[in-house]
Amino acid sequence: MARKRSLIDACLTPKSEVPAGLRYAVSTLTWLVVIGLWSLATYGGFMKDIFLPSPSAVIGAFFRLFEDGTLQQHIWASLQVVVIGFLISSLIAVPLGLLMGTFRVVQAGLEPLVNFIRYLPVTSFVPLFILWIGIGIEQRIMVIFFGTFFQQLVMIADVSRGVSKDLLNASYTLGASRRDALLHVLTPAALPGIVDTLRITMGWAWTYLVVAELVAASSGLGYISMKAMRGFQVDVIFLAIAVIGLLGLFTDTVFRLVRLRLVPWAN
Amino acid sequence: MSVVQLQRETSPANAGIGSATSGAGATEPRLRIKDVRLEYSTRGKNVVAIDNISIDVPDNQFAVIVGPSGCGKSSLLYLVAGLAEPTSGEILLGDEEVDGPGPDRGMVFQSYTLFPWLTVRENVEFGLKRRRMPAKQREEIVNRYLNETGLAAFHDAYPKQLSGGMMQRVAIARALANDPKILLMDEPFGALDSQTRNSMQKLLLRVWEENRKTVLFVTHDIDEAILLGDRIYVMTARPGRLKEEIIVPIPRPRSMDMVMDAEFIAVKRRILDLLKNEIKDDEH
Ligand SMILES: Nc1ncnc2c1ncn2[C@@H]1O[C@H](COP(=O)(O)OP(=O)(O)O)[C@@H](O)[C@H]1O
Ligand SMILES: [Mg+2]
Numbered sequence: 001m002a003r004k005r006s007l008i009d010a011c012l013t014p015k016s017e018v019p020a021g022l023r024y025a026v027s028t029l030t031w032l033v034v035i036g037l038w039s040l041a042t043y044g045g046f047m048k049d050i051f052l053p054s055p056s057a058v059i060g061a062f063f064r065l066f067e068d069g070t071l072q073q074h075i076w077a078s079l080q081v082v083v084i085g086f087l088i089s090s091l092i093a094v095p096l097g098l099l100m101g102t103f104r105v106v107q108a109g110l111e112p113l114v115n116f117i118r119y120l121p122v123t124s125f126v127p128l129f130i131l132w133i134g135i136g137i138e139q140r141i142m143v144i145f146f147g148t149f150f151q152q153l154v155m156i157a158d159v160s161r162g163v164s165k166d167l168l169n170a171s172y173t174l175g176a177s178r179r180d181a182l183l184h185v186l187t188p189a190a191l192p193g194i195v196d197t198l199r200i201t202m203g204w205a206w207t208y209l210v211v212a213e214l215v216a217a218s219s220g221l222g223y224i225s226m227k228a229m230r231g232f233q234v235d236v237i238f239l240a241i242a243v244i245g246l247l248g249l250f251t252d253t254v255f256r257l258v259r260l261r262l263v264p265w266a267n
Numbered sequence: 268m269s270v271v272q273l274q275r276e277t278s279p280a281n282a283g284i285g286s287a288t289s290g291a292g293a294t295e296p297r298l299r300i301k302d303v304r305l306e307y308s309t310r311g312k313n314v315v316a317i318d319n320i321s322i323d324v325p326d327n328q329f330a331v332i333v334g335p336s337g338c339g340k341s342s343l344l345y346l347v348a349g350l351a352e353p354t355s356g357e358i359l360l361g362d363e364e365v366d367g368p369g370p371d372r373g374m375v376f377q378s379y380t381l382f383p384w385l386t387v388r389e390n391v392e393f394g395l396k397r398r399r400m401p402a403k404q405r406e407e408i409v410n411r412y413l414n415e416t417g418l419a420a421f422h423d424a425y426p427k428q429l430s431g432g433m434m435q436r437v438a439i440a441r442a443l444a445n446d447p448k449i450l451l452m453d454e455p456f457g458a459l460d461s462q463t464r465n466s467m468q469k470l471l472l473r474v475w476e477e478n479r480k481t482v483l484f485v486t487h488d489i490d491e492a493i494l495l496g497d498r499i500y501v502m503t504a505r506p507g508r509l510k511e512e513i514i515v516p517i518p519r520p521r522s523m524d525m526v527m528d529a530e531f532i533a534v535k536r537r538i539l540d541l542l543k544n545e546i547k548d549d550e551h
Binding site for chain 1: 348349350367368369370372373374376378380382383384393394397398425426427438441442445451
């Protein structure tokens with residue numbers, strides 16, 4: 001009676017595994033469908049090319065901007081803003097978040113304020129930042145920082161609150177001091193959660209980039225889209241979007257690898 | 268509380284039955300729990316978890332606490348460990364009052380508490396490192412306890428690669444490596460399947476024979492209590508009080524076969540009687 005379950009069964013059973021080959025095939029298919037529809041709409045003449053550029057137009061834009069070096073220059077400008085803003089934010093949010101999740105006093109002091117600021121839209125602060133710090137790179141870094149910092153703080157506090165108290169208790173019965181418990185138990189126990197938080201908020205940092213560069217900037221991927229809009233160069237807008245997506249994918253992969261290397265025991 | 272003499276119920280050939288007061292050869296009590304009471308207050312309501320318990324555990328004794336679930340067994344161990352404070356009463360280890368946790372009271376927890384980012388060896392080493400013991404000396408001690416608990420082959424493994432029984436073995440080795448004055452064990456085998464539990468009991472008996480460290484062991488498994496313990500403290504249902512102290516008249520070294528012996532069954536019957544009343548008391 002032991003009938004081997006069919007592939008269709010496996011596909012329809014919740015959380016059931018399917019062969020890797022099938023997974024890759026389906027992923028590829030999704031992309032083919034998207035690109036196919038896009039090609040149909042543009043080459044088939046259903047959409048005007050000033051609204052929707054064809055795939056070849058976007059690739060053409062890529063080579064045009066790549067050959068004269070402007071694309072690299074703008075990618076570098078954007079990367080700088082995102083990475084610096086994200087680093088400053090993380091360097092403060094990780095230790096502060098750990099303290100916030102560990103010490104009730106710190107939590108009581110910070111949580112109400114942080115939860116208030118966290119729900120304010122970053123965009124509403126852009127005029128204020130411009131007024132305060134001008135339109136240089138600092139202003140854009142500030143937008144990234146403001147967008148990620150408070151989210152990181154709350155998420156990392158949650159991670160540290162989630163560390164089992166029994167783990168800390170066990171360390172005390174082994175002779176750990178409070179300092180030992182913080183450095184040698186709480187922090188390593190929170191590390192996988194910290195890396196995950198950084199990975200997620202890095203994605204958000206990329207989304208704030210465009211907000212930062214749309215309003216006041218003279219370089220960056222958001223800036224070239226803005227400029228392209230004025231010149232009706234839809235292909236360049238599409239290119240900028242695609243490049244931001246690819247950069248996001250790249251940093252996400254970096255974080256996935258970091259997690260594998262840094263906390264192999266948690267996988 | 269009363270101390271039971273089991274003489275009447277056991278065969279006359281076995282005269283090794285003692286009591287707490289007549290415990291011949293027992294040294295001065297090392298662990299003294301004096302009139303300890305513990306109340307938890309949650310959302311304004313006070314819950315009495317432990318209601319005036321006094322226990323003396325002499326040196327080098329294997330003491331077991333049995334009682335129905337929720338009667339405050341874990342709470343009592345946490346108090347001895349210094350991880351919680353009694354509402355009133357005091358706990359003395361030797362001449363010193365317990366004030367906060369310390370490495371002189373090692374603990375094996377009910378839940379798995381190995382540090383998942385450390386290998387088996389590093390887990391066992393944790394306490395010694397906190398004491399800044401030189402690496403060479405550390406390695407010697409760690410190797411000794413890894414061998415005693417049969418973990419030598421797994422010293423490089425991470426906890427997630429181990430079974431539940433193995434993890435508790437590491438936890439025992441980790442606590443013993445610190446050479447505590449007393450070892451506290453909170454239902455350490457409670458989550459294991461019965462076969463693994465039996466082999467862990469055997470291992471613990473063997474390790475204990477080698478070290479003869481004072482142990483305070485909590486369980487709700489009566490066979491386990493009798494097999495391991497020199498004396499058994501039976502607790503009432505909540506609020507936890509001490510109902511009876513039973514001196515187990517079974518000679519050492521102990522083995523699994525003894526569960527069929529007359530003395531064993533006599534002690535078991537006595538404890539079952541005591542707990543049966545408890546469960547009834549608890550039902551209405
Ligand atoms: N932190 C706590 N806060 C409030 N009540 C608690 C707490 N810990 C335990 N209790 C209560 O105290 C009683 C004894 O608990 P516990 O010591 O865990 O019992 P046992 O280990 O014998 O099952 C239980 O009724 C439990 O609900
Ligand atoms: Mg318990």
